[in-house]
Each structure stands twice: as structure tokens, then as C-alpha cells.
Amino acid sequence: MNGIWVPLWLSLKVAGWATVLATVSGIAIAWGLSRWSSRWCDVVDAFLTLPMVLPPTVTGYYLLVLFGRRGWLGEWLQSHGIELVFTWQGAVVAAAVVAFPMVLKAARAAFLDVDHRLEQAAAVLGVPPTAVFFRVSLPLAMRGILAGILLAFARALGEFGATLMVAGNIPGRTQTLSIAIYEAVQAGNDDTANTLVLVTSATCVAILCLASWLVPSGRSGRRGRSSRRSAS
Amino acid sequence: MSLLVDIECRLGGDDDGFLLRPRWRTDARRVALFGPSGSGKSLTMQAIAGLLRPDRGRIEVAGRVLFDSETDVDVPPRDRRLAYLFQDYALFPHLTVRQNIGFGLRRGWLNLHGRRDLPEQAQRWVQAFGLVTLLDRYPAELSGGQRQRVALARALSTDPGLLLLDEPLSALDAGLKARMRDELAQLQRDIDIPTVLITHDLADVRVLADEVFHIAHGEIQGQAEQVVQA
Amino acid sequence: MKIRTWVAACALTFVALPAFAGEILVSAAASLTNAFKELATQYESAHPGTKVLTTFGASDVVLRQITEGAPADIFASADQKAMDKAVEAKAVDPATRVNFVRNEVVLVVPADNPRGIASLDDLKKSDVTRIALGNPASVPVGRYTQAALEKAGAWDAVKAREILGQNVRQVLSYVERGEVDAGFVFATDAAIMKDKVKVIQTVDTPTPVVYPIALVQRDGRAPEAADFLKFLMSDDGQAVLARYGFAKP
Numbered sequence: 001m002n003g004i005w006v007p008l009w010l011s012l013k014v015a016g017w018a019t020v021l022a023t024v025s026g027i028a029i030a031w032g033l034s035r036w037s038s039r040w041c042d043v044v045d046a047f048l049t050l051p052m053v054l055p056p057t058v059t060g061y062y063l064l065v066l067f068g069r070r071g072w073l074g075e076w077l078q079s080h081g082i083e084l085v086f087t088w089q090g091a092v093v094a095a096a097v098v099a100f101p102m103v104l105k106a107a108r109a110a111f112l113d114v115d116h117r118l119e120q121a122a123a124v125l126g127v128p129p130t131a132v133f134f135r136v137s138l139p140l141a142m143r144g145i146l147a148g149i150l151l152a153f154a155r156a157l158g159e160f161g162a163t164l165m166v167a168g169n170i171p172g173r174t175q176t177l178s179i180a181i182y183e184a185v186q187a188g189n190d191d192t193a194n195t196l197v198l199v200t201s202a203t204c205v206a207i208l209c210l211a212s213w214l215v216p217s218g219r220s221g222r223r224g225r226s227s228r229r230s231a232s
Numbered sequence: 233m234s235l236l237v238d239i240e241c242r243l244g245g246d247d248d249g250f251l252l253r254p255r256w257r258t259d260a261r262r263v264a265l266f267g268p269s270g271s272g273k274s275l276t277m278q279a280i281a282g283l284l285r286p287d288r289g290r291i292e293v294a295g296r297v298l299f300d301s302e303t304d305v306d307v308p309p310r311d312r313r314l315a316y317l318f319q320d321y322a323l324f325p326h327l328t329v330r331q332n333i334g335f336g337l338r339r340g341w342l343n344l345h346g347r348r349d350l351p352e353q354a355q356r357w358v359q360a361f362g363l364v365t366l367l368d369r370y371p372a373e374l375s376g377g378q379r380q381r382v383a384l385a386r387a388l389s390t391d392p393g394l395l396l397l398d399e400p401l402s403a404l405d406a407g408l409k410a411r412m413r414d415e416l417a418q419l420q421r422d423i424d425i426p427t428v429l430i431t432h433d434l435a436d437v438r439v440l441a442d443e444v445f446h447i448a449h450g451e452i453q454g455q456a457e458q459v460v461q462a
Numbered sequence: 463m464k465i466r467t468w469v470a471a472c473a474l475t476f477v478a479l480p481a482f483a484g485e486i487l488v489s490a491a492a493s494l495t496n497a498f499k500e501l502a503t504q505y506e507s508a509h510p511g512t513k514v515l516t517t518f519g520a521s522d523v524v525l526r527q528i529t530e531g532a533p534a535d536i537f538a539s540a541d542q543k544a545m546d547k548a549v550e551a552k553a554v555d556p557a558t559r560v561n562f563v564r565n566e567v568v569l570v571v572p573a574d575n576p577r578g579i580a581s582l583d584d585l586k587k588s589d590v591t592r593i594a595l596g597n598p599a600s601v602p603v604g605r606y607t608q609a610a611l612e613k614a615g616a617w618d619a620v621k622a623r624e625i626l627g628q629n630v631r632q633v634l635s636y637v638e639r640g641e642v643d644a645g646f647v648f649a650t651d652a653a654i655m656k657d658k659v660k661v662i663q664t665v666d667t668p669t670p671v672v673y674p675i676a677l678v679q680r681d682g683r684a685p686e687a688a689d690f691l692k693f694l695m696s697d698d699g700q701a702v703l704a705r706y707g708f709a710k711p
Contacts, residue, residue, distance in 0.1 A: 068639055068640075069640045069641050070639065070640050086592065086625055086641065117318055117320075117322045118322050118324060120281075120283050120309070120316075120318075120322070121316065121318060121322035122335065123283070123308070123309040124281050124282070124309045124316045125310075125315075125335055125336030125386070125390055126313075126336045126339070126390055127336065127339060128310060128339060130341065131338075131339060134342075135342070135343050136324060140325070168625055168626070169626055169628070170625065170626065183599070183600075186520070186522065186523045186526065186597075186599075186600045186628070187522065187597070187600040188526060189599075
């Protein structure tokens with residue numbers, strides 16, 4: 001039974017951290033892009049969305065070139081005692097990279113949707129720009145961003161290709177649910193594979209239920225969340 | 233209170249664009265900028281508030297320079313100590329009336345807590361506008377008139393040196409308009425704060441201004457002094 | 463009506479694909495990749511009109527594909543255990559089973575040998591943290607490695623540092639890139655990358671590393687398959703294999 005709970009715990013741990021990373025960087029960059037008006041905005045956006053479109057093995061390969069023992073950043077990291085290849089931290093990085101575009105796109109759209117006049121009103125009332133972000137822009141964009149975060153978590157949980165390339169398949173350290181299933185099938189352990197698949201499916205259903213409880217679709221509830229657009 | 237606006241700003245494309253070039257000065261306590269829509273009144277107001285950066289020129293309020301392209305002064309909106317009442321009030325929909333009114337009194341990253349009492353300087357306006365029973369409601373639950381009062385209370389709580397009113401009555405229906413106009417006039421009498429009003433409605437000008445400037449096509453066309461009727 | 467005809471036509475093309483005359487599909491262990499590709503080319507030029515398709519992977523994985531219905535004609539494995547599994551699953555014709563090459567397991571390190579490993583014992587050093595080997599559950603070279611290390615008394619030390627590869631070529635890749643300090647591959651694999659990895663020593667395996675090959679048992683097996691097998695066992699075929707380092711069985 002140990003062979004089931006360890007990959008499950010690992011998957012949740014890796015996906016959790018990856019989502020945190022993707023969320024913080026996704027929101028920050030989306031905010032920057034929505035406030036920076038230049039034609040380069042869309043170019044940067046497209047470039048940052050690449051991991052969503054590239055085959056995971058390609059993303060994994062680029063990450064290896066970057067973070068491998070002989071990679072550009074890898075050598076520098078190693079000199080500071082940080083290794084990403086074959087570690088769960090590496091799995092987190094791989095999952096974060098592929099999940100990041102989900103948050104970025106959702107956040108960018110959500111920020112563009114916030115009525116700019118509200119931010120102006122806040123500024124005139126004497127509130128500094130960072131405070132305006134945390135008190136007005138972010139809360140109003142949160143609904144849309146949450147949807148992106150959930151997608152990011154789901155993507156990170158199911159990540160396989162890039163993770164396998166970067167973190168390898170090390171039971172107890174980097175063997176997440178998807179990789180454990182892959183190995184069980186390869187080795188012909190159908191019973192293990194079946195159990196793992198059931199556990200994974202049950203986890204995903206639980207997450208979806210949690211998601212619809214946190215972000216109810218339909219009526220926005222008692223808080224008048226809709227920002228009224230004026231007629232002028 | 234003296235107000236000087238002498239700016240130039242080109243908006244839109246080079247061929248088709250709109251040239252905003254208002255130049256006016258006044259010492260009146262109640263001023264109106266009167267003109268049809270598209271004449272540039274809102275843009276001028278935004279420039280005074282610091283929400284629009286002119287290409288060149290100078291803006292001075294009560295002797296304090298807010299913008300001067302020659303000496304490269306551009307005071308950010310949060311430091312201009314003005315109050316701006318937006319046409320649709322721009323109340324924060326995710327905050328209660330209490331949190332809206334107290335918004336400008338906190339500079340930190342967190343909003344005022346839902347239940348805590350407002351500071352003294354805001355309480356005064358809550359009382360003055362009769363908003364005590366509405367403090368825990370959300371803007372979506374308020375009527376047009378109530379929203380305007382909340383927006384005013386929010387603006388005045390920060391103790392501004394000048395109150396800018398962007399077509400304050402255009403969002404209201406006819407019956408309410410007249411009543412709110414009188415309320416505003418009373419407010420102007422009660423508070424010490426000078427006001428600049430923009431409107432395309434002559435009735436507003438008659439009741440709410442001592443001095444009026446006509447604006448059209450981005451330029452001031454003329455000025456008329458007004459005798460306020462009691 | 464028109465749409466239904468289209469759908470039927472598309473469906474038919476999918477169904478019709480496997481049975482192509484003049485095509486042989488060879489499923490083989492990963493270590494045979496380079497040698498078999500050359501054998502395939504040679505056979506094709508000697509027999510124009512026949513195409514030899516190849517697919518490679520860890521022997522157990524490749525076998526799994528066959529038992530699940532992959533239309534292979536020949537199965538070549540890197541150890542007897544995988545072939546035994548194949549016979550048990552009735553995936554191959556036992557009468558055609560024959561050993562065709564011999565190989566060796568070697569200990570390799572990256573070309574610059576950063577940890578200065580000179581023998582199996584050096585693997586116990588504390589600065590050696592990662593050793594790559596094939597996954598014994600599904601990769602023959604992993605099984606040979608485990609058996610050999612258990613015999614040499616070095617298995618515990620290696621297992622504590624293990625980085626499992628999905629097939630022998632992945633293990634080789636880890637070593638070549640320097641992601642691990644050392645690895646266990648076949649001599650023939652090390653020879654493919656002789657300027658990128660360094661062979662430290664041969665590892666003594668309890669069972670000899672002998673590769674079996676057999677014809678897959680299925681309806682619709684290509685008739686040319688038996689001929690290709692004969693070519694493999696011939697002097698010409700063996701010469702190609704020898705060039706890659708495979709010895710006679």
C-alpha cells in the first residue's frame with residue numbers, strides 16, 4: 001500500500017508548490033503586462049505561453065539544457081549546492097513551468113477586465129500604487145485568476161513528460177502518480193497500475209468538487225461583485 | 233482659492249487627433265466648465281487630478297504647482313490632495329459603504345476591516361449625509377442618490393483642498409436631479425472647499441457655480457460671471 | 463448520407479493499415495538500435511520491395527506492446543528472462559527461438575570522470591551520489607547489473623545511490639550528460655559513445671549476457687520474417703553485429 005500513498009503525497013506536494021510558484025509569478029507578470037502598453041506585450045505573452053503549447057518533452061529538454069549539471073544555470077546552481085535534476089524541487093520547477101501559462105492568461109484577462117476608473121479613483125484618494133493593486137485590482141480580478149489557478153493545479157498534478165525528463169523516476173523522491181502509473185504499466189504490474197489510476201481519478205474528482213465549492217459558477221452571491229460600467 | 237490651468241495635450245493619432253488646449257485661471261470658489269460632450273471638459277479635469285499627463289504646460293492650485301513641463305514637475309494623483317467625483321461615482325463594488333468611505337484614510341495594503349468604526353474625520357461626513365444605516369451595505373444595493381452621497385463622503389473624508397465634480401448629476405433621473413442639485417448647493421455653502429464642476433446642463437451652472445468657462449473643441453471659448461440666485 | 467460514406471471510408475483506412483505486403487516489423491531491445499538499423503538497410507538493398515521497420519525499447523516494454531497486440535514479426539530481447547516471458551505468453555514461436563549475440567555489462571563514467579572512479583569499490587565513496595542503472599523490473603541490463611553487483615557485494619552501495627533509467631540508452635544518456643557519476647550499460651552501448659563516456663571495467667555477471675531472438679506468433683505475420691532471421695544468423699549479418707561490438711553467442 002506504501003506504493004500508492006507515497007506517489008500520491010508526492011504528486012500533491014509537487015503540484016502544490018508548483019501552483020504557488022506559477023501563481024505568484026503569473027499574477028506579477030500579468031499585472032506588469034496589463035500596465036505596460038507596447039506592442040512587445042503580446043510578443044512577451046506569446047513567448048511565456050510557449051510551455052502550454054510545446055510538447056512536454058520539448059519543455060523538459062529545454063529545462064535540462066538550462067538546469068542540468070552542465071547546463072547554463074545548472075553549473076551556477078550546483079556551485080551553491082542546489083541540484084534540480086533528479087530532485088523533487090526539479091519536479092516542482094518542471095510542473096511550474098508548464099502550469100504558469102494558465103495563470104498568466106487568466107490573470108491578464110482578469111486585470112484587463114477591471115474598470116480602470118476604480119484604480120484612478122483609488123489613486124486620487126491618496127493610496128499608493130502597490131496598495132491600489134492589493135486593495136482594488138487584485139480583489140476585483142480574483143475570480144478570473146482563481147479559475148486560472150485551478151487549471152494550473154490540475155495541469156501540474158497531471159504533469160508527466162517534462163517532469164520525467166528533469167526529475168527522473170525515483171520512488172519516494174520524484175515518482176509522482178503519473179510516473180508511477182507509467183512504470184507499473186511498463187513493468188507489467190497491472191494491479192498496481194489499476195489502483196494508482198483509481199486513486200488519481202478519485203483525487204481529481206475531489207479537487208473538482210473543491211473547486212466548484214470555492215469558485216461557484218452562476219450567481220455571484222450576496223456580494224455585489226459586478227463592477228458597474230457607466231453609460232458614458 | 234486660485235486655480236490656473238494652461239496646458240496642451242494631443243490625443244489620438246497625429247492626423248485625426250484631438251488637441252486639448254485649455255487655458256484659464258480663476259479665483260472663484262465655485263467654478264463650472266461648461267460645454268457639449270466631446271469638448272474636452274473631462275480630459276481637462278483628469279489633467280488637473282493628475283490622471284492625464286499633458287504634453288506641456290502648467291497647472292497650479294492654491295499657489296501650489298501640480299504640473300509644470302518646464303521644471304519637470306508632475307505631482308502624482310495621490311499627492312495632489314484633490315477629491316474627484318466620477319460621473320458614475322466609481323464606488324468599489326467589492327467593499328461595503330463603510331470600507332469605501334474609509335478607503336483614502338488607509339495607505340497600507342489592507343482594506344479597512346468590515347466592522348471597525350470609521351475614523352473621526354470620516355464619521356462627520358457619514359452623519360452629514362445620513363449614511364449611518366447604510367454602512368454595511370454594498371454599492372450594488374444602493375440607489376443612485378445614495379451612491380452619490382457615499383462617493384461624496386468618500387472624497388471629502390480625505391480632507392481635500394479642491395473638489396472636482398465630473399457631471400455629478402447626469403447619472404440621475406429628472407426628479408432626483410433637482411433635489412440633488414439643491415443638496416449639492418447646500419453642501420457647497422456648508423463646506424470650506426472650493427469646487428470645480430463640469431457639466432453640459434445649464435441648470436447645474438446656474439445653481440452650482442459663481443464663474444463659468446465655456447469649453448469647446450478643447451479650447452476655452454469664453455467666460456461669464458454669474459450672480460448666484462438665492 | 464454523404465457524411466456516413468466519408469466516415470466509413472476513414473474508418474476503413476485505419477483498419478486497413480497494418481496488413482501491408484513486403485513489410486517486416488522488428489521489435490528489439492534498445493541496445494540493438496544501431497546494429498539493427500544497419501542490418502535493416504542492408505537487407506532492404508538486397509531485397510528491393512521489402513521494407514524493414516524497427517522499433518526499440520526496454521525488452522520487457524517492447525514485449526508488452528507485442529502481447530497487447532502490436533503487429534510485430536520478430537522479437538529480439540536482451541536477456542532470457544524477457545524471452546521466457548514471451549514464450550509463456552505465447553507471443554513467440556518457441557521453435558524459432560535462437561541465441562544470436564553475446565554482450566557484456568560495463569561500468570562507465572562521464573568522459574571527464576569527475577569523481578575519479580577507478581573500480582567498483584570506488585562507488586562506495588561518499589562523494590559519489592548518483593549511479594544510473596536500468597530499472598530491474600523492466601530492463602534487462604538492470605537485471606544483469608543487480609545480479610552482478612549482488613555477487614560482488616556492491617549492490618547495497620549502488621542501490622542507495624540509484625537513478626533508474628527506462629532503458630539502457632537512457633542510462634547511457636544520463637552518464638554522457640554528466641547528470642550521474644557513473645552508470646551500468648552494455649559494452650556495445652558504451653562503444654557508441656566512446657568519446658563521451660569512459661569504460662572503467664567489465665562487470666562479471668552470474669548468467670552470461672546472451673540475446674535470444676524469435677519469430678512472433680500471430681496471424682498475418684510477414685512471410686519474409688523468417689528470411690530476415692536467417693540473414694541475421696548468416697555470416698554477413700553476424701559481421702555487422704560484430705562491428706558494433708556484439709560477440710558470437
